[in-house]
Amino acid sequence: DVKVTQSSRYLVKRTGEKVFLECVQDMDHENMFWYRQDPGLGLRLIYFSYDVKMKEKGDIPEGYSVSREKKERFSLILESASTNQTSMYLCASGNRHAFFGPGTRLTVL
Amino acid sequence: QQPVQSPQAVILREGEDAVINCSSSKALYSVHWYRQKHGEAPVFLMILLKGGEQKGHEKISASFNEKKQQSSLYLTASQLSYSGTYFCGTEIDTDKLIFGTGTRLQVFP
Numbered sequence: 001d002v003k004v005t006q007s008s009r010y011l012v013k014r015t016g017e018k019v020f021l022e023c024v025q026d027m028d029h030e031n032m033f034w035y036r037q038d039p040g041l042g043l044r045l046i047y048f049s050y051d052v053k054m055k056e057k058g059d060i061p062e063g064y065s066v067s068r069e070k071k072e073r074f075s076l077i078l079e080s081a082s083t084n085q086t087s088m089y090l091c092a093s094g095n096r097h098a099f100f101g102p103g104t105r106l107t108v109l
Numbered sequence: 110q111q112p113v114q115s116p117q118a119v120i121l122r123e124g125e126d127a128v129i130n131c132s133s134s135k136a137l138y139s140v141h142w143y144r145q146k147h148g149e150a151p152v153f154l155m156i157l158l159k160g161g162e163q164k165g166h167e168k169i170s171a172s173f174n175e176k177k178q179q180s181s182l183y184l185t186a187s188q189l190s191y192s193g194t195y196f197c198g199t200e201i202d203t204d205k206l207i208f209g210t211g212t213r214l215q216v217f218p
Contacts, residue, residue: 030204041210043198043208044111095204098141
């Protein structure tokens with residue numbers, strides 16, 4: 001079975017903190033994704049990576065950066081967390097279709 | 110770039126049918142359908158590629174009209190287990206997956 005794991009299920013941070021969300025997949029997928037999910041807005045793509053060190057902006061990249069140093073790991077970085085980044089963050093990987101991780105519910109106070 | 114889904118919500122009795130539509134303003138390479146149950150990650154249902162194909166999964170099937178840039182998901186003789194939020198995902202450029210805002214489906218006995 002494909003496994004996509006995320007470092008935390010719940011995270012609480014303060015405004016201005018630097019936040020790292022980690023995602024690891026075990027199926028040697030080239031493609032990895034970060035989405036945020038908010039009520040009524042669906043799943044919005046933040047960043048997408050199609051290979052190690054390769055990345056592409058999604059629809060809402062402002063305030064976020066990503067890192068993919070190894071194929072299995074894709075990190076989402078909030079350089080200076082703000083309250084409007086409180087959300088559910090979902091990582092996914094897959095070459096033909098996406099397998100999702102369990103999500104990280106981030107609260108920024 | 111987000112595809113538009115309609116309706117936003119559907120309420121059904123067991124055994125009834127439903128159709129969920131997904132429409133894009135851009136030419137599509139493929140359309141994916143996922144279902145997310147409450148508190149869980151989205152799960153892949155099916156993918157439709159260019160060519161106007163129709164695919165099925167149990168009593169759930171989908172069509173893809175490439176010319177109209179639309180896809181529809183058909184749920185036949187709905188079961189309680191069909192409850193959840195359905196997302197269409199679209200690929201405009203290959204591999205970059207953009208999701209719609211979701212359709213919440215509730216099936217009652």
